[in-house]
Amino acid sequence: MNAPLIGARIQRKEDYRFLTGSGQYTDDVVLPGQTYAVFVRSPHAHAKIKSIKKDKALKAPGVLAVYTGEDLAAAKVGGLPCGWLITGTDGQPMKEPPHPPLAQGKVRYVGDHVAVVVGESIEAARDGAELVEVDYEALPAVVDATKAMQKGAPALHDIAPDNKCYTWALGDKAAVDAAFAKAAHVTKLEFVNNRLIPNAIEPRAANARYSRADDSYTLYVANQNPHVERLLMTAFVLGLPEHKVRVVAPDVGGGFGSKIYLYAEDVVVTWASRQLARPVKWTAERSESFVSDAHGRDHHTLAELAMDKDGRFLGMRVHTTANLGAYLSTFASCIPTILYATLLAGQYTTPVIYCEVTAVFTNTAPVDAYRGAGRPEATYVVERLVETAAREMKLDPAEIRRRNFIRTFPYQTPVALMYDTGNYEATLDAAMNMGDVAGFARRKEEAARRGKLRGLGYACYIEACGIAPSNIAGALGARAGLFEAGEIRVHPTGSVTVFTGSHAHGQGHETTFAQVVADRLGLPIESVDVVHGDTSKILFGMGTYGSRSIAVGGTAIVKALDKIIAKGKKIAAHLMEAAESDIEYDRGVFKVAGTDKQKAFGEVAFAAYVPHNYPLDKLEPGLNENAFYDPTNFTFPAGSYVCEVEIDPDTGKTTIVKFSAVDDFGKVINPMIVEGQVHGGLTQGIGQALTEGCRYDPETGQLVTGSFTDYCIPRADDVPSYQLDTRETPCTHNPLGVKGCGEAGAIGAPAAVMNAITDALWSMGVKDLAMPATSESVWRAIHMKRAA
């Protein structure tokens, strides 16, 4: 019998290979006859392609082929699809412009794909790419979504002459207007949720092989959901039968959303591998990642909160313009709508909410989900409004939150979601204790004596994870199911291989999922291994994003486990000549209730594979079970963050002196891994608040922040050590009681940091500040006010 493993800080199974350099990432895969692809990308934000001349490139030594959009069109390669249909307020479907993998006739952003050169070596392909002659006629470009909607703005796509993809709304507008009419106070903010570039440290990569022997393809790709990648690529773009295509996402070096999507490069190398009957590999250089990975956020929002005289929320009104970039990326359309407006209730009882979103095409890289995806934007709206409202009404920011917390569950919000459970007071209390809010006034005074400004900010976030009940998602426009699949294969001697449709790219599923299985079966964790990321091994999978793996993938595994135990009981009943209903399973042992008769799990497994004494007339041999699980609701992780900053008014530098985060993720399987997820999320959130901001030149549409020098992802000395804790209200609708933890930090941190900075500057008259609050912008804010 083994100790319970759920809740234990088990060291990770995957670490040994990563620590010794034996991980296998896509770029590490070298296939016999390997060739290399380099993409010719648009140097213009918007231009007509007048001609492309390949001859010189084709003559260069080692160049095997050059392909353009025309070649793909001639071969009837389709465009990249969008997986979510949004229907606008006018009842019309969103505008879906063609998204050819290689540009046809026009390029629409800097980095857009114009041609691919395949060579015997990467150097040959690079040299060849230099020799492809493209004649462009530059067109005026627009990079700002608000400007793109104005009359006379350059139009990107013929089917959307006003550049609008859709205008969509959620909530009861009349009821919200009525609530504002009777408000004692209205807080209003207008801000930009800054565009971010994901920058997983492993650049995207794809390596495709075509085999004439059986007319099949294998694609190694840095991707978060290999089955979805395969489905989209085969059914929508290349028109191939799925059983002829294997997609392998081996070790993947971070995703954060940016590796969910079907990208042009994946499709092109797969197609090219057949033309050449040679494997074709492409690995992004970092500068390509900056211009061509799907970006995140980029909202312009006007938000208002109506309150009575006591600070009770009466209604919220939000207008957002979302920049989608030049084309619709795979899930672009649902991020600023379904994953955003539905979260605007936050942790509060705001009775009526109205949100209107206009999504716009611009001459920038496509925008899609990035860690949090819609929910950080929603949390930023809610938590900046709430904190500002408290200051305006001279209420304590914690107190105004307490006055409005949801306290009874289940709770139906006015924006479609039904929260199953939560305890917002508990996380707020704990975070305030940990952050020593009581001692803040003293610390602020002490800092003031040193000439420094201290500020304290809160964020009480909620997120909807575990996406999603497929039928609800379908009704909202999803073009895919959102279940998960799992398989438990018990081997004859009783060890176990778990196959999961979830995908790990840093989350540690090989450990967490093994803990779940070993705990439930009462086996040592060494007896359980987890396999993921290969369509030829895994029965099916929807992959990992939206903090869904443990809640949806974990549940699929538990359901398969239940079947294993149920079958094991039948076998054990036969072996012990007892009634099946008398068999109990208790951590590794099948027992006949009320007797000392028992059979170990391994003995039962052995009997299933060597069925000499076995009920073959009633039961199939073997011990292997699958399950598909479609969730019945979202899960609702929530938490409270308290951030304390110190600002040097002479330099504008903001230092985070204390960051306390208390999260409610429901049941926690491995606290060590969960804390790691929070650390990473918080750091990305702090990055958004303090250092990261993607900028395009407004005239030329060139990416100004195209390297780590200009786009600053946090370095070790930009962030503090964190103080973390959890509170636990188990999710009510999955067997593990889990909610998911991957995105929380990135969702809550930006508002907490900006609330702290604006707290420090409030007395100087600075009510709001744009992210990223770099030293320069903080310094300017302080000195403009001083000058005024």
Add this chain to the structure above:
Amino acid sequence: MAVRVSMTVNGKAVSAEVEPRTLLVTFIREHLGLTGTHVGCDTAQCGACTIHMNGKAIKACSMVAMQAQDANVVTIEGVAKPDGTLHPMQAAFKEHHGLQCGFCTPGMVMNAIDFAKSHPNPSEQEVREALEGNLCRCTGYHNIVKAITAGAKAMAG
């Protein structure tokens, strides 16, 4: 026009014909097949390619292979004991959960080992400053800092 480069890598003499423009990191990954050393950027900013050359941590993307002629190079593959036992710094990363996706990890470990030689008992601030040239997008550095602090102590014995 190929040139011959020779050096010692993880204790073994190696030699190959390469184009003069071949980067040291490309030589290690493509010619020697030691893919534990990673490439995360094209501007010598991320540190994923960090190796040891003549005992010092360097970024293998920032020089051509020819510059390592006759050098003694150690990559992440050469850090654990021959029987597979982890180096104390590797063990500290595992114990303190100093890695998630693992992509920055080889570079982090190589840099940390060099740093620890001169800092047997580092402060948090010293560790954070030492990581200036190593980017990690997953861990938020919190546990990397803990790992290096512990690893440095373990190395000092």
